[in-house]
Every structure is written in structure tokens, then in C-alpha cells.
Amino acid sequence: MSLKERLPDPQIPAHERVYRALRARIMHGELAPAQAMTLRGIAGEFDVSMTPAREALRRLVAEGALTVSASGRVATPQLAPERIEELAALRALLEPELASRALPRAHIALIDRMQAINATIGQMITNGDATGYIRSNLEFHRALYLRAQAPAMLALVETVWLQMGPPMRALYARTSTPQAPANHRKIIGALRAGDEPGLRLAIRMDVTNGLRMLVA
Amino acid sequence: MSLKERLPDPQIPAHERVYRALRARIMHGELAPAQAMTLRGIAGEFDVSMTPAREALRRLVAEGALTVSASGRVATPQLAPERIEELAALRALLEPELASRALPRAHIALIDRMQAINATIGQMITNGDATGYIRSNLEFHRALYLRAQAPAMLALVETVWLQMGPPMRALYARTSTPQAPANHRKIIGALRAGDEPGLRLAIRMDVTNGLRMLVA
DNA sequence: ATGGCCGGACTGTGATCACAAATTCGGGAT
DNA sequence: ATCCCGAATTTGTGATCACAGTCCGGCCAT
DSSP states (O other), rough: OOOOOSSSSSOOHHHHHHHHHHHHHHHTTTTTTOOOOHHHHHHHHHOOOOHHHHHHHHHHHHHSSSETTTOEEEEOOOOOOHHHHHHHHHHHHHHHHHHHHGGGOOOHHHHHHHHHHHHHHHHHHHHHHHHHHHHHHHHHHHHGGGGGOOHHHHHHHHHHHHHHHHHEEEHHHHHHOHHHHHHHHHHHHHHHHHHHHHHHHHHHHHHHHHHHHHOO | OOOOOOOSSOOOOOHHHHHHHHHHHHHHSSSSSEEEEOOHHHHHHHHHOHHHHHHHHHHHHHHTTTEEEETSSSSSSOOHHHHHHHHHHHHHHHHHHHHHHGGGGGOHHHHHHHHHHHHHHHHHHTTHHHHHHHHHHHHHHHHHGGGGOOHHHHHHHHHHHHHHHHHHHHHHHHOOOHHHHHHHHHHHHHHHHTTTHHHHHHHHHHHHHHHHHHHH
């Protein structure tokens, strides 16, 4: 053995696989704030060596999804309330712009899909599935923003989502009555009506309502 | 020799040193678009092994400063005009907000410093120092935005600056009459007057004027 | 001369190891 | 019981290497 043994590695590199898995965990709120992780721990969990594990972690640190202490230890960040408000302000700034750009390209099929996703969100709430709720919620927004044809802007918003992952988890640990579906219905309504100002407002409300619950 | 030989490595890790150097190069427009680089080349240049070189490059890729081909080669991106416009739109969206938040905290010393930086910008222009011009220009903006107490927002803007580095270089290779100082004087004036709407407008004009030159 | 092909050099990926710093934990003194 | 200190373990950093895929050169056939 030792230096060969390359079995199911078609196309996607190991560091990418680790990165995607960890990123999903963080964004969907599966990790609590200030949760520490070690290179060897991650490497062992994904059955890779330290090298790809280190690359994946470093990449997440670069995106602000993880913080690194002075000694090099990495952990999910413990955000101060002002930082959470700042991230929410960024969402309130960027997402209406993305929605506005997507509006002209939002055809019926998209709106129907968003409505379906919104139904899924309702199910997640009744099931008490916090992770599934967060994931579906982001999927709802991403489905719309993808139509904006603005990859750089979307990438920025996604890093903001990433940074809000752990706080979101902490939120759903204490409260349990999200009102996202109602806001989302307003978004869908504005889309149907082609009402650009209404859409911007609905998006902003949806984003800042989530915030209000987070810091309250 | 071989595995020891750790001479002047106090505090700052090798991968960080490489990262900072490359980041500055890119952001200040020292690298042309579509400029390729190799792991071993970077490693050799900074007298480190491939490992820290790889980490530095991966980090820059994560920030959008570099692109990686399907085969793993990294290079500075060759941005399509729509991408450049998108980045400029992001600046126009984020920077007025940062300026607005900095306004209440902008004391005289800061304004004086910005005026001094603006004078330096003028020198850079007369000297024909493109890199120095870009660097001073960003320094002017960063000096203001630092007062906004919004680290996440500033970090996002800086990654946008990073992505615009290579195109900026390409710009100053063909034109040579930046009008930044005039816009900057308007910014300083609005700061002195405590005029928030005027400040937002001046910032937006400064940003979009640079764009107009970029795509023209 | 030109177009396709084949070989070698080059490049990124991942594993493994040496090393130093840091963290942790247990025992002893107060 | 509490605090402190030192040793053992754990942890990140960086170097080196094997390997496979890619890229670039010249060479041969047409």
C-alpha cells in the first residue's frame, strides 16, 4: 500500500469534496458557534490526508466561514451582535439589487418553482427540521438570484449566508416560529405583478425580519 | 541540512507572507489579465516549498483574485466587460454605504489625511506611476471606510478591489488621464460639510467614473 | 509546407514526515 | 480546596516525494 491506492477519485479532487461538505454544514446551520475543529480530525473524518483538509479549511477561512486563532486553530466564529447586524445590512443591501436584476428574467416556471420551495419550507417548519428549513430558505432566494446573471454579486451574498450559518443555528435552538413563508408569498406576488419597488421592499423585509429574530 | 534551517520566521507564517505579497501585486495592478503562475514558480520566488505557495494561491482563488482552470492551473482572470460592470455596480452599492457610516466618525485628522493622500495621488499621476496611483487611490477610500466600523462590509469591498486589479492595470496601459483627484475633492467637501446625500453621490460618481474609463 | 501525433518535460494533487508551539492535565505546594 | 507548574500529548506549519494528468516540443506522413 502506502503511496498508491487511488480508487474512486473521478474528476472531483479530495480538497474540493471536503470543502463542499464543510461549507454545506456551516451554511445550513449544522455547526454551533465557536465550534473548534482540527486538521487531523477533519482529515480522518473524510478519509484524506492533512493536505486536502488544510486546503478546505483555509478556503473556508478566506470566505469568512471560519475563524483562525493566533495559534492557527480554526473554529466557527462567535459573532458579536453588531457583526450579525452588519451581515444583515449587507443582505438588505445586496439582495434587493439581485432580485431587481432577476425580475425581468423571472418567467412562470421560476415562480412556480419558488412557490414549491416555499411549500417545502412550510413542511420543514412543521417537522421541526431546522437545518432543512435553513437550506430550503436559501434555496428559495438562490433560485431567484440565479436569474440576475450577476455571479460576482451572488458569490458575495453566499459568503454572507455562510457567515450567518452558525448564528442561525443558535437562533432556531431557542425560538421556533419563523414567518418566512408569509414574506415569501409577498415576494412571489411582487414577481407575478412585475412590481419592482414592491419586490425590493418584500426582499428587504424578509431579510430584516430574520434579523430581528436573531438579535432579539 | 534538509529538514531544519528555520532562520528568520518570527511570528508570521510563510504562507501568509506569500499571500500578502501576491495580494498586493494583484490589487495594485502589477499583474496583467490572464497572467499564469505555477506553484513551483511562486514557491521558488519566495524561497518556500510548494505547500505554503499552494495555500496562498488557493486563498486568493477563494477571494476571486485568481481563477483556476479545469486542470488546476491558476492565473489572473480575464474579465468580460459585463463582469467589470458588475464589479463596478458592487462598488457603487457598497461604498456609499460605507462612506455614510463613516461620516459621523470622520474627524478633522482623517479628512486632513485624506487630503494628503489625494495630493500623493496627483504626484503619482504626474510621475506616470500606475501602480502607485492605484495603491494611493485605494488607500484614500480605505482610510475613510475604516471609520465605518463595518469590517465585514469592508472585507467585501476589498475583494471587489482585488478582482478589479488586473483590469485596472490594463486600463492605465492605454489611457493616462485619471480625474480621480477632482472627484476626491468633492468627497472631502461633503465630509467637511457633513452632507450625507452629497457624500453618497460623490462616492458613487468617483466609482462609476473609473468604470466609464475602464470599459470605454 | 502543413497537419497530426508522440514523447518528454512540467504541473497540480495528495500522502507522509519532522518539528516547534500550544494546549491539556495531573500532581504538588500553599 | 485552589493555584501553579511541568511533562506529555495534541496541533498547525512546512518540506519532500510519488504519481497522474496536461502541455509543449519536434518529428513524421501526407
